[in-house]
Amino acid sequence: MTARITLLAAGAMCLAAGCSDDTGILVEVHGEQLQLAVARLDTMVILDDGSALAPDHAAWGGADNRQDTVTGVDLRAEPYTVLLRPDGVETDATLWVAAIAYDGAGDVIGFGQLDSMLGFEPDVVLRVQLDLQPADQIAGDDGDCVVSNGVVVVRTTDDCDDDGSAFTEDCDDLDAQVIADLDGDPAVCQDDCDPLNEQVYPDNAEVCDGFDNDCNADTHARPELCAVVTTTSGGELASCRIGQRDCLDVDPAMPYDETCRGVTLDLIANDEVCAAWANCDGGGGAECLVDAQVYCKLKTGDGGGCAPLAQNLHDLVPDATTCTFRLVGGIINQGWNIGLRPLGNDALTTFVDSCDTELVVVSTPQMPLPKIIVIEANIDGNHALVSVLFDPKRAGCNVGDGVPLECELVEGDL
Numbered sequence: 001m002t003a004r005i006t007l008l009a010a011g012a013m014c015l016a017a018g019c020s021d022d023t024g025i026l027v028e029v030h031g032e033q034l035q036l037a038v039a040r041l042d043t044m045v046i047l048d049d050g051s052a053l054a055p056d057h058a059a060w061g062g063a064d065n066r067q068d069t070v071t072g073v074d075l076r077a078e079p080y081t082v083l084l085r086p087d088g089v090e091t092d093a094t095l096w097v098a099a100i101a102y103d104g105a106g107d108v109i110g111f112g113q114l115d116s117m118l119g120f121e122p123d124v125v126l127r128v129q130l131d132l133q134p135a136d137q138i139a140g141d142d143g144d145c146v147v148s149n150g151v152v153v154v155r156t157t158d159d160c161d162d163d164g165s166a167f168t169e170d171c172d173d174l175d176a177q178v179i180a181d182l183d184g185d186p187a188v189c190q191d192d193c194d195p196l197n198e199q200v201y202p203d204n205a206e207v208c209d210g211f212d213n214d215c216n217a218d219t220h221a222r223p224e225l226c227a228v229v230t231t232t233s234g235g236e237l238a239s240c241r242i243g244q245r246d247c248l249d250v251d252p253a254m255p256y257d258e259t260c261r262g263v264t265l266d267l268i269a270n271d272e273v274c275a276a277w278a279n280c281d282g283g284g285g286a287e288c289l290v291d292a293q294v295y296c297k298l299k300t301g302d303g304g305g306c307a308p309l310a311q312n313l314h315d316l317v318p319d320a321t322t323c324t325f326r327l328v329g330g331i332i333n334q335g336w337n338i339g340l341r342p343l344g345n346d347a348l349t350t351f352v353d354s355c356d357t358e359l360v361v362v363s364t365p366q367m368p369l370p371k372i373i374v375i376e377a378n379i380d381g382n383h384a385l386v387s388v389l390f391d392p393k394r395a396g397c398n399v400g401d402g403v404p405l406e407c408e409l410v411e412g413d414l
Contacts, residue, residue: 024125025084025118029099031075031110031132038075039104043068043082048094048117060098060113060154075101075110075132086120094119100146100154101132108135108146111153147174171195187215206391208247208255221247225289225372225387226260229278240265240274242329244372263329270328273376273385290374291384292412296405298361298390300368310358311405312343313377317414320379323355328374328385336371337362338390355379361390361405368392379414386414 031038045067046055073080086093094117101110110132118128135146135153145152145160152173158166160173167173169180171189181188187201193215194200204213208221223244230238243262248255267274280288294316299306313325327350331339339348343356359375371390377383388407 022125023086023120023122025095025097025120026081026125026127027084027097027099028079028081028127028129029075029112029132030079030129031101034076034101034110034132034134036103036109038073038101038109040069040071040102040106041073041075041080042066042100042102044098044100045084046096047089048096052094052117054113054115054117055096055098060100060111079129083125092119097128097130099130099132108154111135111146113153145173150174208249210250210252210255219391219393220370221249221255222389222391223247223370223372224256225374226262227277227289228260229274231278237267237271237274237278240267240270240277242374246369261334263333265329273328289385290387290412292377292386292414293410294386294388294407295410296359296388296390296407298364298368298371298392298405300364300392309361309405311407313357313359313375314343314355316407316409317355317379320355320414322378322380323357324351324353324378325357326351326376328376333371333373335365336368337364338373340375359388359405359407364392377414382414384412384414386412 027043029041029043043066044060046059067084068082070080084095084097096114096117098111098113100108103109112130112132114128114130118126120126133153145157146154147160152160152167155167158168159170160167161170161176163170163176163179165173165179169188170178171180171182172178181192182195183192183198185192185198185201185204187193189195192201193212197211199207199209200211200213200215202215204215206213206219206221208224213221223246226243226245228239228241230240232238241260241262241264243260245256245258245260248257265274277288296311298309314320314323317323325340327338327340331337331348331350337348338359338361340350340352341348341358341360342352342354343358348360348362364371368390370392373388373390375386375388377386
């Protein structure tokens with residue numbers, strides 16, 4: 001908040017006609033545009049707090065900011081002039097100036113604020129003009145807020161529309177029917193890109209529902225894990241494919257592409273998982289496919305992933321003592337190079353029998369979209385199929401920089 005410091009000592013402000021040449025700022029307050037006669041005029045001064053930002057609307061209108069008050073002036077006929085001197089402050093101080101005009105009933109009828117801050121120049125009286133604009137609305141039960149062109153220009157309360165919601169949280173402090181939040185999500189007012197949809201707010205997880213869930217059009221909705229298994233007339237496995245259905249993100253009624261894009265699995269190496277998916281209606285239901293889900297933020301740069309990136313899977317199961325991990329589908333996968341390796345080893349593989357196993361992304365397509373892989377895990381005798389979602393996030397890095405993966409277990413147990 002801008003500092004509210006009284007600029008002038010008592011008697012240090014005077015009418016221009018009674019002032020001698022000195023260091024100061026001569027402010028001419030004009031009111032030719034006012035429709036009513038001015039019964040009282042307050043000149044307000046606030047020292048700059050060092051930010052060089054103009055005071056917000058809440059800073060004006062307080063009695064502690066009033067520097068000079070005069071009554072019975074006709075600003076429509078001639079300006080009122082007042083001289084500001086740097087008594088009691090450093091000569092290099094900078095300040096903001098505003099003026100508020102009231103009618104005989106005590107209601108604000110005009111307001112003006114200088115567009116830029118001012119500074120004193122030694123032995124120079126700087127002359128500036130401050131034009132008052134008519135106040136077109138008085139808000140609040142006690143007329144505590146002044147509105148000009150639909151914007152609050154003066155407030156002596158934090159709740160202009162008396163709806164019980166402070167203006168710092170109220171989405172419209174001039175409409176009592178609009179308060180701090182309309183949809184119940186964590187974001188309010190200008191921070192919520194869709195204030196009527198509780199599924200849309202900054203940093204929300206992207207899902208495939210036709211909405212920009214995280215208020216960031218540069219990120220993509222998450223795909224859905226899928227598997228397609230066919231069997232012979234005798235019930236034996238004929239083919240088995242694991243992959244993902246990409247989000248169309250255009251129609252909530254039909255959110256996903258019908259195509260299951262992925263890799264065809266070797267039936268011998270994957271007979272158990274393929275047989276399990278076959279018993280689940282050909283693997284069509286996502287709930288049949290995995291026991292646990294891992295989410296990884298994949299940082300990317302202009303040339304693709306900031307590879308190599310690695311995540312020690314032991315961090316997700318820190319209490320485990322015996323582990324085996326198998327990457328289902330192989331290392332090379334539709335432009336991605338993803339594999340496993342024992343901690344401290346550079347060679348990638350699809351199977352590691354150690355809890356200290358790193359999941360490594362060696363390379364990605366140049367503009368990677370979200371990617372799902374599946375890991376078959378055995379943790380202290382407990383078997384689980386784990387889906388791992390790589391969610392690309394731009395980080396401005398270059399390929400080869402090498403940054404850690406950021407992975408977390410989001411559903412299920414390992």
